[in-house]
Amino acid sequence: MKPLSKNNFSISGLYTNIMAALVVSFVALSLGASFGLLSGRGALSGMIAAGVIAFVTSLFGGTRIQCSGPTAPMSAVAIAVLVSAEQLSASQLDGMTINQLFNFTVILSGLMLGLAALFRAGNLIKWIPNSVISGFMSGIAILIWIGQIKQLFVVDDLWTFDKTALLNSGIALLTLAIILLFPKIRNKTFQRILAFFPATLMAIIIGTILVHLFNIPIETINIDSNILSVSIGEWVQSQIPTHISFELLLFAAPLAFQLALLCYLDTLMTALVIDKISGEDTQRNRELVAQGIANAAAALLGGLPGAQATIRSVLILKEGATSRFAGILVGAFVIVEIFVFLDWISLIPKAVFIGVLFKVGYDVLDRVVIRELWKIMLGRKALLSKKDIPLIVLTILVTLFVDLSVAAIGATILFYIIQKLTNNSLPDLNKLLVKH
Structure with a gap:
């Protein structure tokens, strides 16, 4: 594909970028609310992040045409940060709120991303083996599914299959079916509608209408709208600690490192995908700085941390965006x-x-790797080497049961130890790409 033209100022070009931004904004808002609920911070936190992070990274980032915001992997780590903050008593850190602990951790992770860029660490992404990234992302996918199943069937740490659980399950499955099946309908008129109202947005609208039309007794989301009733200055002041202590840094540093590492992986792997589509080259270290600033800005407003998002970035390109202006919008x-x-x-x-x-x-x-594993099990020829399977499985297990950072770093080190011991050449690291 030819690189996108950077000289695209015209009335028609402006209109195309505005419409692309409008379509993607609906998806970003919907996913932001979803990731806010996933993280435990609430839908509004995710929606704030969807706006702030997209704006800042499009303005300053190293990937010219993109859309960043809350992502599933970053929200999965946000859960761990939130749980750790909740486990501390107020007296341990001078009465700081859970929100203040969480936001300080996110801001610190932003500083770490800035330091990574300063030391030109962006180019190190090419040394992370695909088998590790595949296992890492697949482990996060399983974590997401487990979390949602618990949302449906676990109440007060007990499994329940009562009427409410079954009604919730039915609506969840209906939503999933609409998202999966609507894009497969080949009717031209319907496809034109989907071009402006993507399947995810359609599923949310249809599911909501059905629940209220038939008075289905299930819970709706609870949005804390206090931010709308106070000044920005007061809101920001309430989100960050009033002082910094050694104990606070001791609490935040390991969790901030996890967030920074995952943002690094999430963002730069997405950048590889977008570069292949657009024909351009991401300025990786500039992108890391922008992501760090964006996450810190989102935290100051009570939002989630995020990263460059593949689905939204690909969508904005498919909608015809040709300028940074689209992502800013x-x-x-x-x-x-x-x-x-x-x-x-x-x-x-x-x-x-x-x-x-x-x-x-x-x-x-990483469904490509899943298909390759299935071929190996059936004895068919596959692109994936059998020696990669233990590393993928190990990365998934460590991601699920130990720690995301340990999974990424430990599996990468193990990969190179194995390569050194077996004297094998390195594989094509970008052959298989994961999506989020």
Whole structure:
């Protein structure tokens, strides 16, 4: 594919970029709310991040045409940060709130990304083996699915299969079915509708209408809209610690490192995908700086951390975006939509977002590698080497049961030890790419 032209200022070009941004903003808002619920911080936190991160990274980032925001892997790590913050008593860190602990950790991870860029660490992405990334992302997909199944069937640490659980499951499965099946309908008129209202947005709208039309007794999302009733200055002041201590740094540093490492992987792997589509080359270290600034800015407003997002970035390119302006507008549109549609968003059932997150897990899973593993099991010729299987499985298991950072770093070190001991040449690291 030829590189995108950078000289695209015209009325028609401006219109195309505006419309591309509008379409992607609906998807970004929906996924932001979903990831906010996944993380435990709430839908509004994810929506704020979807706007702020998209705006900042498009303005300053090293990938010219992109859309960043909350992602499934980053939200999975956010859960760990939130749980760790909740486990501390107020007296241990001078009465700081859980939100302040969480946001300080995110801001610190942003500084770490800046340091990584300063030391030109962006180019190291090419040394992370694909088998490790595949296992890492597949492990996160499984974590997402487990979390959503628990949302449906676990109440007070007990499994339940009562009427409410079954109703929620039905709505979640309906949402998932719409997202998967609507794009397969070949009717031209329907496809034109989907071009403006993507399947994810259609599923959310249809699921919400059905629940309220038939008065189905299930829970809707609860949005804390306090941010809309106070000044920005007061809100920001309430989100960050009033002082920094050694104990605070001791708590935040390991978790911030996990966030920074995952943002590094998530962002730069996506950049590889976008570069292949656009024909351009990402300025990787500049992209890391932008992601760090964006996450810190989102944290100051009570938002989630994020990374460059494959699905949204690919979508904005497919919609014809040719300028940074498109990504900047995505962020601006999302912020406006939060204020305009907040009351409507609060009507959406939680089960609808659970269905969306089941699809997100499907997108995160490295399905190419799964197919190759299946071929090996059947004794067919496969692109994947049999010696890669133990490393993929090990990475998945460590991701599930130990720690995301240990999985990424430990498996990479193990990969090169094995390569050294067996004297094998390195594989094509970018042969198989994962999506999120």
